[in-house]
Amino acid sequence: MSKRKRIFLNAITINGVAPAPGMWAHPDDRGSQYTSLSYWTELAKTLERGHFDALFLADMLGVPDVYQGKRDAAIRQAIQIPLNDPGYLIPAMAAVTKNLGFAVTYSTTYENPYALARKFSTLDHLTKGRVGWNIVTSALESAALNFGLDEQIDKVERYNRADEYMEVVYKLWQRSWEEDAVVQDRENGIYIDPSKVHDIRHEGKHFRVPGIHSSEPSPQRTPVLFQAGNSERGREFAAKHAESIYINTPTIEATRALVKDIRERAERYGRDPSHILFYPKLTPIVANTETEAQSKYESYLRYSSTEGVLALFGAWSGIDFAKAGPDKLKEFVKKFDTRGVMAEAEAQDPGHKWTETELANFCAFGTSSLSIGTPQQIAEQMEQFVDATGVDGFSVGQIVQPGTISDFVDLVVPELQRRGLVQSEYGEGTYRDKLFGQGPHLLSDHPGANIQIPE
């Protein structure tokens, strides 16, 4: 391998039917098998065969209901509904793999911190230190209502609360149990030394947690921390807490700017900026020839669901494109047309009236993240993107499940390995050790590593 840093690879999915709108109907798609354990254990084995670093399990609480002012389109196309709890997939996948990491989404707004700390300690034990936590604060109003709130908590307040939440869980994970608290001293009949287990005595604005952590120290103590915030407050939060960041910015320029901005903020928190890894979304369509790859893309497009795409756009933007009309939609879509496909089409046919479906199709699989071509072409694009933006790897999304991933593993990974761009063998130790070459606990410049509890 050359001296350059390797490219990190995560796969991204949800515990549901269809990340790509309409693709459930494609003959190659097996996403509807998400309720079956073997579907997940097979996926995990495929990812480990491809030396992926981790599977990233996204999650959303609440159903998209902006488009047409109701949730019907989202339900018809199974967009973020049904959506099962992603955490329970991990133990079964961990049992059939040895090195793959698992990053799972749980919300600081709806999970009690004392219970959440126990969840991650449990998962970190069972996976022998292979778990990560994607920290979200949950943006959807419908989730707030179902969780019994009168209304959504304001975004800045959600992040302030999340900041204190992190303090609570750091105290539980990092400080409640000393490293040598579990002595298993048969001679003196002592399993745990009580003088080495401490109350965290947390008293804050949002949380009060007086006691000790329920779990003994797990391999990593604190899971590898993921974040995906993009707003001003989200970036600040990420710069302070995240070790891994999922991003989905439309252009090279926007990506580079985001990476630079968060790394600079991290330095202001006293952190080494290289201790945050960035993984933009990549949606690969690969085949041995360009023509084949293109015809795969076209076959996928035929199944793309316009109403499904618009339901997703509604959730992202808050705009109901059924009301806003095609001009507004065109404006929205154009931002994502980083490959210039729309511009090219307009040059050929300047007077063209865009239909909803045409516009939706531009973004059906995330235009900016879409990469169509041969293994060589995709590998080259990935390398160039890394060099141009300073990101550390990719979050590989799926169009057909698990075909997009297995194609990538079979075709692109060997090419990346040949070029010395990705690992051909896993590193030693926990997920954090594998990412940073040090661990297993939070690195010393991380605020969680230096958290204190009152004497």
Add this chain to the structure above:
Amino acid sequence: MSKRKRIFLNAITINGVAPAPGMWAHPDDRGSQYTSLSYWTELAKTLERGHFDALFLADMLGVPDVYQGKRDAAIRQAIQIPLNDPGYLIPAMAAVTKNLGFAVTYSTTYENPYALARKFSTLDHLTKGRVGWNIVTSALESAALNFGLDEQIDKVERYNRADEYMEVVYKLWQRSWEEDAVVQDRENGIYIDPSKVHDIRHEGKHFRVPGIHSSEPSPQRTPVLFQAGNSERGREFAAKHAESIYINTPTIEATRALVKDIRERAERYGRDPSHILFYPKLTPIVANTETEAQSKYESYLRYSSTEGVLALFGAWSGIDFAKAGPDKLKEFVKKFDTRGVMAEAEAQDPGHKWTETELANFCAFGTSSLSIGTPQQIAEQMEQFVDATGVDGFSVGQIVQPGTISDFVDLVVPELQRRGLVQSEYGEGTYRDKLFGQGPHLLSDHPGANIQIPE
């Protein structure tokens, strides 16, 4: 098999080190491996080999801290601490078994009902309908504080809240999605028919949940419902909701009375009293000869931890026996001495001054549930106990892990099978189908089966 109803077998354990105080130090005990997936998958395979109905995963929130007015003894002996989240064990165990059920404890006091409903739907999908829920309301003050409450909610109020909680989850599980909502209609591009997914519009005293359930219907919809309440309010709750009840009453008479009482209450709720199954605790020490069994018992007793037993007694009774003294302890222990061991010892030595350790040893492994002997003797005791009390099966507890279970599977189960008392093959269908010969959904006389949501 004879015409009598078969005896149901559950194993009971926790996601922690030592259900039996001090046994972690016994050379045969492997309980400290509870953090390892293979420990659990092996246990699951052993249970399925023994045709057990289910593994019951108990859980407690909060550390026992009554004895000596502090938690030190509980910590030294790993009594209910560490205790990891039991739910994450299930997917890995389900992946290596086909028929074993899994009942897991989650608290109505500390779990949000909307999130809990999704958890169980997820688990019921992944296990293909093999999951049960042990409903608890959580009694420990220390848990209340760590979950951010100012103090423990009063017991009656906890149950009132739990009653409404059940309404919420029944609405989500039973009524939000119609059975044929998921159509996967490729021709018309419809995965789910939105007209068949309903808001539950729950507005109650304790909960308000307006929306739809996040999960599509799982095989059982509602998990098999377990309960273990013993108080007046607890019995009433169990009579209304439970399909399976874990009991730990000291005598045949007390057991018979409890079973009769709850069955009569169930009838008043319009339920068939045979639709509640009772499983008292059984702690078997078995060997091929009586002498061997007795010497096993004595080997276990040598490792029993007096302070561990007293920490447990403190948690159960609220009495600090370090302060209350040996007379009070003797009085407490005597209630559990259903085999008359203390009385016999006193007859032989009337002036005997009981030490704390002697008294603790009487109850080290749950005196009333302890059964020591040959496979024939234990099988006979089980049969007699069922006939005398009207219970339906047993919850088999462990002294050394997993030795108590594997001994039982290897020695007692074949004897029970020879006598036609337990199953030699699993029944068809989901966990509920296997228990009642009907299912997979809540039986028609269950209040959850008849829950309505506003039009």
